[in-house]
Amino acid sequence: MELKDYEILGDGEIDIIIYKKNSGDISKGRVPEYKFKIVLHNTDTVIGHINLRLGNSEKVLNYIGHVGYGIEEQYRGNKFAANACNIIKEVIKDHLMNKVIITCNPHNYASRKICETIGAKFIEIVDIPETSDAYSADETQKCRYEWIV
Template structure:
């Protein structure tokens, strides 16, 4: 069955908006699922203050890599913009009938761990990344696995 990207050009929030930058189809050979990539901007502005993406589907890679990845430019940190962007992505998750997402981070990434806790994600475990996983080969040996029920 062919995956169909839905129309999410701009997702508006109270303080921030998400602007779709690109969509990436899945790659069966690499076990990658389709993804949406957004810039985060302050509401009504187009200048990016960060990035966020959401991967659609479920597989073993996503348990370690997560469904959502984000970063906020340094001068905008401390305002919960990453968490607010995660909340806005609920629209995309719901449109693709996804109610439970994994968000992962390195154990020493305190800001990302706080973001996961702020959105109400539950820490399932801290795990060793399998040696055959691409993240392990990039030097990422451990991951905090959070589960976010985004209903």
């Protein structure tokens, strides 16, 4: 899947800027991926990140999801992650994806709320196999959400 270049994407409150593109390595189960930084609009203040993985490996579909995000602690509670998800819809659609999987830890209620806020539907909670590189002592299960864009 071809990775594209994007200008700054934003909503007037935050901007999404590509800082890395990975072409992936299918032999290792890695799919192409965009890594974006989330910044306050028209500033250099980085408040978080959002990643978009393109492709449907077992790891993506079940454990790490197509979309991953994080907001710096002092900026949480402002719906910046939900806004960032909505901003990258354009990129998702550009890659002809009409639905994506988002995962989070079952006890991460803030992330679960973000999924609900953007309209993603809860599918299930899955156990991460100990043999997966997605597994750790802190990451043994994932909530899976499907987001139709």
